[in-house]
Amino acid sequence: MMGKLNAYVDRMSQPCRAILIFCRLNGIDFEEIKVDIAKSHHLSPEFTEVNPLQKVPAILHGNLNLFESHAILAYLSSAFPGIADHWYPTDVIRRAKINSILDWHHSNLRYGAEIYVTNTVLGPAIGRPRNPKAAAEAEKVLLSSLSKLENIWLNGDGRFLLGSFQPSIADLSLVCELTQLEVLDEMDRGRILSPYKKVLGWIEDTRTATNPYFEEMHNILYRAKKKFQQQRSRIAESGTETTNNRGRHSKM
């Protein structure tokens, strides 16, 4: 009998949220162990034994230690009984299509969204200088990725990726990436997302399909969003930039 599943996570991390939501939704028995990235816990010798690459999410399950969220989601889908087929279909062709979008994600949506948010909000929140050039380049990749989601990946009869009628681990992974945009200035976020109607609908549908766990795992992000909003209001009123130690670093 395998030991209990241990999930090493920081809820400010997009791929961590996807794992946590998946586990809760599917009734997987696990222990959530917090690794606070903002406090550099991921660099501790303790955590490095779990994951020598020092990234979250990571899991321990019996003798298996595993990292990279897509590998983890695929593993959980296969290793635990009773998980509905639509999450990671056993059909070779449908699985191949889901694999292709999981692969595409790394260098496209994740790359664009992560670097954009880091260079505009989350990096400066921990004292890093703003990098408008990196932000502009990342924004291009982000917009191009949103366009591909809108026009290619969300084509089909169903409301989820690849025209499916039910969500897969790809929907969960990509939507959790997009929720990170919540920490942006509202005008920024509106400007970036509002042209993509299908994408907006899909985010809502994925949220609905995975609630209440989706909301629960995003609470920390929403609190961070509020703090950033308050900080931006204060700056706007006072007309000066204040130092801020309350931001959290979510780059994993």
Next chain:
Amino acid sequence: MIGKLKVYADRMSQPCRAVLIFCRLNGIDFEEIKVDISKRHHLSLEFTEVNPLQKVPAILHGNLNLFESHAILVYLSSAFPGIADHWYPTDVFKRAKVNSVLDWHHSNLRYGEVNYVSNTVLGPALGRPRNPKAAAEAETVLLSSLSKLENIWLNGDGRFLLGSFQPSIADLSLVCELTQLEVLDETDRSRILSPYKKVLGWIEDTRTATNPHFEEMHNILYRAKKKFQQQRSRIAESGTETSNKMGRHSKM
């Protein structure tokens, strides 16, 4: 009965070579259709119907069109009979580990390698300006990735990734990425690779395990390497930069 497999590829592309070598090695019956990136064939209407994302490699197999090389390699491992288990193990734990290297690859080795080679050799060969800053940043990622291969991924009793005694699709994918460094100036290439003894041994072992198909699929890259060497010699002798149309774009 499913139609014959069609593989849309440019052999200057690292992931294309991995797919081609895999097919040949495993006796998969397929038709190779050349998509010449340097002549922008990937942007043709014809190819866009095969892959709306306009990237190689892509495959057509019956009603399935599929892109992203890792998804393709996984599909081929599962869809064709008689493929040895070590390429993509059916054991859930071993498979999860192979998946984690495949995932890690995108944002690490591939990102570092593609951007370094683009910004030093292949981009300028197509008339793009050199970008020393981007090259320096990419080199940092490339070296960090090589270090992780040397110290983490190649740990274990066997000579392949994850300590395995036989290669998997991850070995094939990552080694085909590293062979792209052949187009660099020899001093550069050596400076980057020579500290990593395990990596160098592993490249040779993967080559040996997949020859003669490995060499065959790399011929075009070796010819490009020669042309770049000759060009560099001419520049060194004449002391001036000449325009060059012989380079090929391998960024996919």
